[in-house]
Amino acid sequence: MKKVFTRFIQFILTVLLITVLYFFIPGVWNYFVTYPKLDGQIEQIREKRKHPAKKSNLNEYRGLIHTHSYWSHDSRGTLGEIIPAAKKANIDFIFFTDHERAVLDTFPRGYHGMHENILMVPGTENHDLVVWPLTEMVVDWRKKNPVIIKEIIDAGGLVFFPHCEEKRPWLNPDYQGMEIYNIHTDIKDGESYSDILFNTIVNQNKYRHWIYRELFDEQTAILARWDSLNTWRRIVGYSAVDAHENQNIRARFLPDGRVEWLGPNANPIDTVEVGLLEKILLSEPDENGWAFKLYLDTFYHSYNFVNNHVLADSLEKRNIAKHLLQGHIFISFASLADAEGFLFYAENESGDLIGIMGDALKLQDVKNFAAESPLPGRFRLLRNGKIIDEKYDSYSYRSANILEKGVYRFEVAINFDSKWVPWIYSNPIYVE
Ligand SMILES: [Zn+2]
Known part of the structure; x- marks a missing residue:
């Protein structure tokens, strides 16, 4: 009887051991093999960085648009956690999108103003919208969306569409921007939470940045939607970290x-x-x-994953908002490499800069497009969503003569881990 019992215990222990190994082996492999290799590769890429010569008179500010704090029911984030994370990620501005606490949403509320040189702008995520009134205002969430959108924009505020994998009222004439990348959207498209959990238990201290990168999938359907909307109305594309530090x-x-x-x-x-x-x-x-x-998620790793780079005159909420609306923005996957200094612009016959991403220009004024990148990579010029030119392994780009009207945008991918990985998406230049 005793023998049978011992065998039974041995069997149970073996099953337990195999189960533990099964769940933890991928994380351990990552720790000893995959992630050190990726760290080495990305370091080699970053060493090629050259800061591009400054071409525009505007300053570059790096920020987050769509993120959460303690004001949201599903986050406990306070300044003690947010500020160190933002500083470490070199963030200049944060446009919060806290969930509302009542049907009457009074602005300003939550974190706002300058905190240790970081501009904080309060906003709300509700009713499939993200909004920043930018002024003293009471938003009444009992009203219908088209009314809310119009009221906020008429008061000088911003209204964008978050989570653009979902159905949105795309035909609404008033909204101004849409998320072309959202970390939360990306997580929903197929990753297994249990894999992330076991990988995180093993790799959270040293390699959490690579755990985040494993979530990445290019959002091709959303980018296609953005391109198609831009052919008949202007819409700013931006990235959302949607961070709560709550998983x-x-x-x-x-x-x-x-x-x-x-x-x-x-x-x-x-x-x-x-x-x-x-x-x-x-x-x-x-x-x-x-x-x-x-x-699983930390403010720092979310803040450092994907950034918005806005070219503006000053770090002041109305100035940042104004340039954001003008499309003077590109997004970059910051945990790969620092994209500061990138610029997509247009030149005239004499080679002068006549406009940057977001600007609308007359066909007869534009000779060609150009771009400067801090890293060499795969450069792509798109017209109305179609790739019309591709160039590899240079720091600067100059297109052939532009002969057609259209909406032109620019992408940079870097060659990493034997793949071309999206690194920068610029907003378009509109040639009319
Ligand atoms: Zn959110």
Whole structure:
């Protein structure tokens, strides 16, 4: 009988061991083989960086459009967590999109103004819209979307469409921008949460940037939608980190000595007296009070994943908003390499710069397009969404003579891990 029992225990332990290995082997392989290789490769690419000569009089500001803080029901993010993450990612401005707390949404509210040289602009994500009134205003979410959109824009604010994998009222005449990339959208298109979880347990400290990169898929359907909309109305394309720092399990001590456990989407799991589990898992609270953290998403890695680079006169909310609306913006996948200095522009017969991404120009004034990139890569010029020219391995680009009206935009991909990986999307130049 004893023998049978021992065999049974051995069997159970073997099954457990195989299960653990099955789930953890990919993460361990990544830790020892794949991720060190990728770190080495990306370092070689970054070493080729040359800062392009400044061609435009505007300054470049790097920022986030669509991200969340404690004001949203599904985030606990405070300045203590947001500011260090933003500084580490070289972020100049943050356009928040907190979920509303009531049908009457009074602006300004939440984080706003300058905080340690970072411009913070409060906005809301609701009713399939992201909005920033930019002024003192009460948004009444009981009204219909077309009315809300118009009221905010008439007051000088911004209204964009988030999550453009979803159905949106594309024919609405008033909205001004759309997300051409959103991290959350990208996660929804097929990645397995359990794979991410086990990979994160192994690689969270050293290689979380590569765990994020594994989520990436080019959003071809959304880009095609953007191109097609731009053929009949102007629409600004921007990227969204949609960060909440909430796909986590974490715990903190409450003033009464009990422990509050939070799960994904910042939902409370339980509040308990300190027990055996807490004694084993909890350590000294960090500067934000967390005594246990298992994070899938962090503010820093989201902020550093994809950025908006706006060319503007000054780091002031109305000036950034004005240039954003003019399309003076390109997006870059920052965790690959720093894209600061990139420019897509048009030249006249004498070789002078006559407009940059976002500008509308007359066909008779434009001779050709040009671009400067901090890294060599695959350069693509698109007209009305179709690739019309491709050039490889140079820092600058100059097109043939432009003979047709149309909407022209520019992409840069870098050769990484034996693939061409999208790195920069510029907004278009409109030739009329
Ligand atoms: Zn969001």
